[in-house]
Amino acid sequence: DAKTTQPPSMDCAEGRAANLPCNHSTISGNEYVYWYRQIHSQGPQYIIHGLKNNETNEMASLIITEDRKSSTLILPHATLRDTAVYYCIVRSTVGSSNTGKLIFGQGTTLQVKP
């Protein structure tokens, strides 16, 4: 699986959008971009994933560049409860199945401040 690069930490004001970047310059054509977060003392929580199109769900939006070498996770209105470590992971697929393991990097610690 390709490696990802994320800033170690970021701050965001409560109510503002949090934009978390991720570089995955060696991503290959069959690899998806996944985002998870881990709130202190809890197990990781799935946020969103995508291949090449931008994706949006009730939690966040995922913007993937056209060359797929980087992506941005957007939390549109960050709250204090969004303070967590955010992990960007790329994983491979073959046909209709996820075959790649979830390999976690160090992630970005997002601190939402009042």
Added chain:
Amino acid sequence: SAVISQKPSRDICQRGTSLTIQCQVDSQVTMMFWYRQQPGQSLTLIATANQGSEATYESGFVIDKFPISRPNLTFSTLTVSNMSPEDSSIYLCSVEDRGLDTEAFFGQGTRLTVV
């Protein structure tokens, strides 16, 4: 989504002893995984628990130290054997069904302290 129950949630153990951690899922799942999260660190994959056969271990992890069972599609155990203080970590169970648009779900983890 899958609901995962891990037991125990935490334990304090003496060095040289073993602890078995249980992972129960509320539905049948294709894949089950075990992770370790050392203090202040990210998650590291220990192994993939395979139903009815030996687990597949990642580099740096061996069956003698971390024996794993998976008797059916809803249950798995991880044993941490002959523990030392370096084994103090959070151990997490993860489950996933194979498919293109699926995601993995994680238990709340077992916080292990070895004294």
